[in-house]
């Protein structure tokens with residue numbers, strides 16, 4: 446439990462919010478107590494100040510540039526039964542689909558032409574997708590697989606993280622069961638084709654996958670592995686991610702990081718989580734050195750155990766995005782179109798997000814996740830449709846070079862930082878990306894300092 450102590454001698458009589466915001470503006474990140482304080486803000490005036498600080502920090506590290514991700518949910522089949530998910534196995538009240546690799550590649554090319562910076566390949570844990578394609582992928586010879594397996598584990602053996610190795614070994618056997626890896630090769634090949642044809646990096650969001658293939662995915666052109674814990678409260682995790690192993694899911698991201706992929710971690714807001722849970726999640730994200738951190742509001746789904754869950758106010762998600770920006774100044778934070786569609790984009794960007802995610806092209810028969818059809822077929826989730834919103838927020842789309850540069854710098858930064866199991870307090874990375882913006886310095890003038898009680902704030906607008 447984190448108690449906010451207004452009588453904390455560090456703060457004396459000074460206003461705590463002012464002190465925290467000025468600390469953030471001076472280039473530091475809030476500690477757990479301060480993070481709890483920020484997530485507890487209720488007054489609109491104070492929340493708006495926090496958002497302005499978040500935008501200023503974003504500008505310091507990314508200028509006015511925003512990245513855009515094309516989203517391809519290529520199989521809506523899943524073996525799992527997450528209580529919050531529309532596509533859980535037990536939900537019989539929906540039509541599911543499974544796209545062919547050719548359809549996926551064609552859609553990815555279409556999205557690349559429309560201007561996105563990354564292709565996000567997402568599926569449920571659909572074992573059939575893999576088995577369906579086993580025969581056409583028998584070019585992955587057993588010996589090749591054996592070689593891959595040996596090399597991967599050799600790397601792990603050589604590392605000092607024995608615990609992670611053991612956990613991943615267990616994970617592999619439980620995941621694969623009787624499945625052959627050949628089917629997975631289909632997805633690796635898809636990533637490879639998409640990367641070759643579009644020149645774009647790929648994010649894989651395939652659920653828990655055999656860890657041996659992480660390196661293969663990386664070599665094929667995957668830059669990110671996304672696998673959301675949704676909460677880092679273990680008892681809540683057990684309730685919402687039914688019959689899934691907390692540690693396996695968590696460790697899969699550590700393994701991906703070791704294999705050279707960037708990682709995205711995410712949490713779901715409004716599903717029984719407390720402020721302490723959110724603080725804990727944010728510091729877990731720091732601990733795992735997440736490269737992209739997302740917060741999304743829970744949307745009750747028909748045909749699920751939580752379909753009658755009360756409406757969740759997205760303000761909590763927005764506040765979390767702003768606090769994330771203060772904790773992860775130089776990282777990617779999504780403004781997802783999946784929750785409120787195009788109409789919710791402005792407020793997410795104004796909270797400090799710097800990536801527009803869940804762009805889905807119309808006419809391809811593709812679904813979203815939280816809102817399976819919102820804004821898709823009327824073309825409100827395309828790069829073109831978001832441009833006016835970016836303009837309103839004084840933002841512009843980045844170039845592909847900008848994005849690739851950011852990825853390279855992050856990978857470099859990850860390589861030179863400490864091992865994953867170090868205390869998050871030991872991480873102290875400075876932004877390398879800022880070099881791209883010569884008009885910005887890592888610590889702008891003290892004119893940026895905030896005051897809470899009526900003085901003008903020199904910060905990012907609007």
Ligand code: SF4
Nearest residue numbers: 523525527530533569
């Ligand atoms: S959240 Fe993912 S793993 Fe869980 S049921 Fe939905 S698609 Fe499957």
